[in-house]
Amino acid sequence: MAMMRAAVVSEPGGLENIKIEDLDIPQPGPGQILVQVHYCGCNWADTQMREGIYPHPTNYPVTLGLEIAGEVVDVGSHVSHLKPGQQVSTLVENGGYANFCVADAGLATVVPADFSLASAAAYPVQGLTAYHMLYTVGRISAGDWVLVHACGGGVGLFVTQLAVQAGANVIGTVGTAGKEKNPLAYGATSVINLKDGDFVEQVLDLTQGQGVDLAIDSLGATTLDKTFSAVRMLGHVINIGEAEGNPIENIRQRCLVRSQTFTRLHLGHVIDFPELWQKGNQFILDALQAGWLNPTIVETFDLEN
Known part of the structure:
Protein backbone atom coordinates (compact mmCIF):
# COMPACT_ATOMS: atom_id res chain seq x y z
CA MET A 1 0.00 0.00 0.00
CA ALA A 2 1.22 3.52 -0.80
CA MET A 3 2.63 5.48 2.11
CA MET A 4 2.58 9.12 3.23
CA ARG A 5 4.21 11.29 5.87
CA ALA A 6 2.17 12.54 8.85
CA ALA A 7 2.64 14.38 12.15
CA VAL A 8 1.50 11.92 14.82
CA VAL A 9 1.06 12.31 18.58
CA SER A 10 1.10 8.89 20.27
CA GLU A 11 0.47 10.24 23.76
CA PRO A 12 -0.07 13.70 25.27
CA GLY A 13 3.00 15.75 26.08
CA GLY A 14 5.38 18.42 24.84
CA LEU A 15 6.48 19.33 21.33
CA GLU A 16 8.85 16.36 21.39
CA ASN A 17 5.78 14.10 21.28
CA ILE A 18 5.04 15.15 17.70
CA LYS A 19 6.69 12.59 15.46
CA ILE A 20 6.81 12.57 11.65
CA GLU A 21 5.90 9.02 10.68
CA ASP A 22 5.17 6.92 7.60
CA LEU A 23 1.50 5.92 7.44
CA ASP A 24 -0.69 4.21 4.87
CA ILE A 25 -2.51 6.66 2.61
CA PRO A 26 -6.16 6.46 3.75
CA GLN A 27 -8.89 5.48 1.34
CA PRO A 28 -12.14 7.44 1.04
CA GLY A 29 -15.27 5.67 2.20
CA PRO A 30 -18.87 6.40 1.16
CA GLY A 31 -19.51 10.13 1.10
CA GLN A 32 -15.81 10.95 1.51
CA ILE A 33 -13.02 12.40 -0.60
CA LEU A 34 -9.25 11.93 -0.48
CA VAL A 35 -7.36 15.21 -0.57
CA GLN A 36 -3.70 15.73 -1.34
CA VAL A 37 -2.95 18.32 1.31
CA HIS A 38 -1.18 21.48 0.16
CA TYR A 39 -1.74 23.44 3.38
CA CYS A 40 -3.15 22.72 6.83
CA GLY A 41 -4.01 25.42 9.34
CA CYS A 42 -2.39 25.47 12.79
CA ASN A 43 -4.85 25.98 15.64
CA TRP A 44 -4.93 26.19 19.41
CA ALA A 45 -7.03 23.00 19.35
CA ASP A 46 -4.05 21.13 17.87
CA THR A 47 -1.92 22.28 20.79
CA GLN A 48 -4.63 21.21 23.24
CA MET A 49 -4.78 17.75 21.67
CA ARG A 50 -1.02 17.43 21.77
CA GLU A 51 -0.98 18.44 25.44
CA GLY A 52 -3.99 16.28 26.33
CA ILE A 53 -6.22 19.15 27.46
CA TYR A 54 -8.67 19.34 24.53
CA PRO A 55 -12.20 19.57 26.03
CA HIS A 56 -13.57 16.95 23.61
CA PRO A 57 -12.52 13.26 23.59
CA THR A 58 -9.27 12.53 21.70
CA ASN A 59 -8.12 9.03 20.85
CA TYR A 60 -4.36 8.48 20.64
CA PRO A 61 -2.37 8.06 18.53
CA VAL A 62 -3.76 11.03 16.61
CA THR A 63 -2.62 12.84 13.48
CA LEU A 64 -3.12 16.53 14.17
CA GLY A 65 -4.71 19.06 11.82
CA LEU A 66 -8.33 20.20 11.56
CA GLU A 67 -8.50 22.42 8.46
CA ILE A 68 -6.95 21.74 5.06
CA ALA A 69 -6.79 22.91 1.48
CA GLY A 70 -5.57 20.88 -1.45
CA GLU A 71 -6.50 18.81 -4.47
CA VAL A 72 -9.10 16.06 -4.63
CA VAL A 73 -7.34 12.89 -5.81
CA ASP A 74 -10.08 10.30 -5.21
CA VAL A 75 -13.74 10.15 -4.23
CA GLY A 76 -15.76 7.49 -2.44
CA SER A 77 -19.14 6.17 -3.42
CA HIS A 78 -22.16 8.49 -3.26
CA VAL A 79 -20.02 11.54 -4.09
CA SER A 80 -21.23 13.23 -7.27
CA HIS A 81 -20.55 16.95 -6.76
CA LEU A 82 -16.77 16.66 -6.45
CA LYS A 83 -14.18 15.05 -8.71
CA PRO A 84 -10.42 14.50 -8.85
CA GLY A 85 -8.48 17.57 -9.85
CA GLN A 86 -10.67 20.08 -8.05
CA GLN A 87 -9.19 22.32 -5.36
CA VAL A 88 -11.08 22.32 -2.07
CA SER A 89 -10.91 23.60 1.48
CA THR A 90 -12.54 21.72 4.31
CA LEU A 91 -12.77 21.00 7.99
CA VAL A 92 -11.59 17.51 8.99
CA GLU A 93 -11.97 15.56 12.21
CA ASN A 94 -8.19 15.11 12.41
CA GLY A 95 -5.39 14.10 10.05
CA GLY A 96 -4.57 17.35 8.28
CA TYR A 97 -0.86 17.35 9.20
CA ALA A 98 -0.14 14.80 6.49
CA ASN A 99 0.44 14.49 2.75
CA PHE A 100 -3.07 13.08 2.25
CA CYS A 101 -6.26 13.32 4.29
CA VAL A 102 -9.78 11.92 4.04
CA ALA A 103 -12.61 14.41 4.40
CA ASP A 104 -16.41 14.46 4.45
CA ALA A 105 -17.46 15.51 0.94
CA GLY A 106 -20.41 17.43 2.37
CA LEU A 107 -18.11 19.78 4.25
CA ALA A 108 -15.77 20.54 1.36
CA THR A 109 -15.95 23.80 -0.56
CA VAL A 110 -14.54 24.14 -4.08
CA VAL A 111 -11.82 26.78 -4.18
CA PRO A 112 -11.39 28.83 -7.39
CA ALA A 113 -8.24 27.92 -9.29
CA ASP A 114 -6.77 31.42 -8.89
CA PHE A 115 -7.33 31.57 -5.13
CA SER A 116 -4.51 31.01 -2.64
CA LEU A 117 -4.66 27.53 -1.10
CA ALA A 118 -2.78 28.86 1.92
CA SER A 119 -5.62 31.32 2.54
CA ALA A 120 -8.17 28.59 1.87
CA ALA A 121 -6.60 26.43 4.60
CA ALA A 122 -6.58 29.27 7.10
CA TYR A 123 -10.32 29.85 7.43
CA PRO A 124 -12.38 26.63 8.03
CA VAL A 125 -11.77 26.59 11.80
CA GLY A 268 -18.49 20.86 15.12
CA HIS A 269 -22.10 21.20 16.21
CA VAL A 270 -22.84 23.53 13.28
CA ILE A 271 -22.05 20.64 10.93
CA ASP A 272 -25.42 19.12 11.85
CA PHE A 273 -27.06 22.04 10.01
CA PRO A 274 -25.86 21.78 6.36
CA GLU A 275 -27.54 24.99 5.20
CA LEU A 276 -25.90 26.99 7.99
CA TRP A 277 -22.56 25.36 7.27
CA GLN A 278 -22.63 26.15 3.56
CA LYS A 279 -23.91 29.67 4.18
CA GLY A 280 -20.99 30.42 6.48
CA ASN A 281 -18.49 28.80 4.13
CA GLN A 282 -19.66 30.85 1.18
CA PHE A 283 -19.74 34.08 3.18
CA ILE A 284 -16.15 33.71 4.35
CA LEU A 285 -14.82 32.54 0.99
CA ASP A 286 -16.56 35.45 -0.78
CA ALA A 287 -15.11 37.89 1.76
CA LEU A 288 -11.59 36.52 1.26
CA GLN A 289 -11.96 36.76 -2.52
CA ALA A 290 -13.33 40.30 -2.24
CA GLY A 291 -10.20 41.25 -0.32
CA TRP A 292 -11.75 42.90 2.73
CA LEU A 293 -11.12 39.83 4.92
CA ASN A 294 -7.50 38.89 5.63
CA PRO A 295 -6.65 35.41 7.01
CA THR A 296 -3.50 36.93 8.58
CA ILE A 297 -1.04 34.14 7.83
CA VAL A 298 2.01 34.87 10.00
CA GLU A 299 4.27 31.99 8.99
CA THR A 300 4.26 28.70 7.07
CA PHE A 301 6.11 25.51 8.02
CA ASP A 302 7.18 22.44 6.07
CA LEU A 303 5.65 19.21 7.38
CA GLU A 304 9.03 17.62 7.94
CA ASN A 305 10.04 20.46 10.26
Missing part, protein backbone atom coordinates in the same frame (compact mmCIF):
# COMPACT_ATOMS: atom_id res chain seq x y z
CA GLN A 126 -11.03 30.20 12.72
CA GLY A 127 -13.05 32.02 10.08
CA LEU A 128 -16.16 29.87 10.43
CA THR A 129 -15.98 29.96 14.23
CA ALA A 130 -15.92 33.76 14.02
CA TYR A 131 -18.78 33.84 11.50
CA HIS A 132 -21.09 31.59 13.51
CA MET A 133 -20.41 33.41 16.76
CA LEU A 134 -21.38 36.72 15.20
CA TYR A 135 -24.15 35.70 12.82
CA THR A 136 -25.62 32.37 13.97
CA VAL A 137 -25.40 32.84 17.76
CA GLY A 138 -24.73 36.53 18.35
CA ARG A 139 -26.95 38.04 15.62
CA ILE A 140 -24.68 41.06 15.25
CA SER A 141 -26.10 44.40 14.09
CA ALA A 142 -24.59 47.71 12.98
CA GLY A 143 -23.84 49.90 15.96
CA ASP A 144 -23.34 47.00 18.40
CA TRP A 145 -20.43 47.03 20.81
CA VAL A 146 -18.42 43.80 20.78
CA LEU A 147 -15.73 42.80 23.28
CA VAL A 148 -13.19 40.38 21.79
CA HIS A 149 -10.71 38.73 24.14
CA ALA A 150 -7.45 37.57 22.54
CA CYS A 151 -8.26 39.81 19.60
CA GLY A 152 -4.70 39.47 18.28
CA GLY A 153 -5.06 35.69 17.86
CA GLY A 154 -6.39 33.79 14.86
CA VAL A 155 -10.09 33.71 15.78
CA GLY A 156 -9.92 37.16 17.32
CA LEU A 157 -8.62 38.73 14.13
CA PHE A 158 -11.40 37.13 12.09
CA VAL A 159 -14.00 38.30 14.63
CA THR A 160 -12.60 41.82 14.59
CA GLN A 161 -12.72 42.12 10.81
CA LEU A 162 -16.20 40.57 10.47
CA ALA A 163 -17.64 42.73 13.25
CA VAL A 164 -16.15 45.94 11.85
CA GLN A 165 -17.47 45.06 8.38
CA ALA A 166 -20.92 44.59 9.93
CA GLY A 167 -20.76 48.11 11.35
CA ALA A 168 -20.05 47.15 14.96
CA ASN A 169 -17.64 48.80 17.39
CA VAL A 170 -14.92 46.41 18.54
CA ILE A 171 -13.09 46.58 21.87
CA GLY A 172 -10.32 44.03 21.97
CA THR A 173 -8.06 42.70 24.68
CA VAL A 174 -4.57 41.22 24.41
CA GLY A 175 -2.13 39.81 26.91
CA THR A 176 1.08 40.75 25.10
CA ALA A 177 2.23 44.19 24.04
CA GLY A 178 2.43 44.47 20.26
CA LYS A 179 -0.53 42.19 19.54
CA GLU A 180 -2.80 45.22 19.37
CA LYS A 181 -1.33 46.29 16.01
CA ASN A 182 -3.33 44.01 13.71
CA PRO A 183 -6.71 44.48 15.45
CA LEU A 184 -6.31 48.25 15.34
CA ALA A 185 -5.28 48.08 11.69
CA TYR A 186 -8.43 46.04 11.02
CA GLY A 187 -10.63 48.72 12.56
CA ALA A 188 -10.95 47.95 16.27
CA THR A 189 -12.04 51.00 18.25
CA SER A 190 -9.73 50.23 21.16
CA VAL A 191 -7.46 47.41 22.35
CA ILE A 192 -6.83 46.89 26.06
CA ASN A 193 -3.79 45.10 27.45
CA LEU A 194 -5.08 42.83 30.23
CA LYS A 195 -1.95 43.64 32.23
CA ASP A 196 -2.79 47.34 32.28
CA GLY A 197 -5.51 47.70 34.88
CA ASP A 198 -9.11 46.47 35.07
CA PHE A 199 -10.48 45.75 31.60
CA VAL A 200 -14.05 45.87 32.91
CA GLU A 201 -13.67 49.49 34.02
CA GLN A 202 -12.10 50.40 30.69
CA VAL A 203 -14.89 48.72 28.71
CA LEU A 204 -17.55 50.50 30.76
CA ASP A 205 -15.79 53.83 30.20
CA LEU A 206 -15.77 53.23 26.44
CA THR A 207 -19.46 52.32 26.40
CA GLN A 208 -20.67 55.15 28.66
CA GLY A 209 -21.30 52.72 31.50
CA GLN A 210 -23.65 50.46 29.53
CA GLY A 211 -21.35 47.54 28.70
CA VAL A 212 -21.01 45.73 25.39
CA ASP A 213 -23.80 43.96 23.55
CA LEU A 214 -21.72 40.86 22.89
CA ALA A 215 -18.53 39.45 24.40
CA ILE A 216 -16.35 36.80 22.73
CA ASP A 217 -14.15 34.86 25.16
CA SER A 218 -11.52 32.20 24.49
CA LEU A 219 -9.67 32.50 27.80
CA GLY A 220 -12.06 31.09 30.39
CA ALA A 221 -11.09 31.09 34.08
CA THR A 222 -11.27 34.45 35.88
CA THR A 223 -11.29 36.47 32.65
CA LEU A 224 -14.59 34.89 31.63
CA ASP A 225 -15.99 35.47 35.10
CA LYS A 226 -15.11 39.17 34.98
CA THR A 227 -16.43 39.52 31.43
CA PHE A 228 -20.06 39.30 32.55
CA SER A 229 -19.56 42.61 34.35
CA ALA A 230 -18.52 44.23 31.06
CA VAL A 231 -21.69 43.12 29.21
CA ARG A 232 -24.92 45.12 29.22
CA MET A 233 -28.31 44.06 30.52
CA LEU A 234 -29.74 41.35 28.22
CA GLY A 235 -26.35 41.05 26.53
CA HIS A 236 -24.69 37.85 25.40
CA VAL A 237 -21.41 36.08 26.23
CA ILE A 238 -19.95 33.44 23.90
CA ASN A 239 -17.07 31.25 25.04
CA ILE A 240 -14.99 29.10 22.67
CA GLY A 241 -11.98 28.10 24.74
CA GLU A 242 -10.15 27.86 28.03
CA ALA A 243 -6.62 29.08 27.25
CA GLU A 244 -6.39 30.56 30.75
CA GLY A 245 -8.11 27.65 32.50
CA ASN A 246 -11.52 26.10 33.08
CA PRO A 247 -14.33 28.55 33.86
CA ILE A 248 -15.35 28.80 37.48
CA GLU A 249 -18.68 27.14 38.24
CA ASN A 250 -20.91 30.17 38.68
CA ILE A 251 -22.02 30.95 35.13
CA ARG A 252 -25.74 30.70 35.96
CA GLN A 253 -25.33 33.15 38.83
CA ARG A 254 -23.33 35.54 36.64
CA CYS A 255 -26.06 35.51 33.97
CA LEU A 256 -28.81 36.20 36.51
CA VAL A 257 -27.37 39.55 37.59
CA ARG A 258 -28.20 41.23 34.26
CA SER A 259 -30.42 38.66 32.54
CA GLN A 260 -27.58 37.83 30.20
CA THR A 261 -27.28 34.75 28.02
CA PHE A 262 -24.28 32.45 27.64
CA THR A 263 -23.21 30.06 24.87
CA ARG A 264 -20.28 27.63 24.82
CA LEU A 265 -19.88 27.21 21.06
CA HIS A 266 -18.27 24.17 19.44
CA LEU A 267 -17.95 24.58 15.68
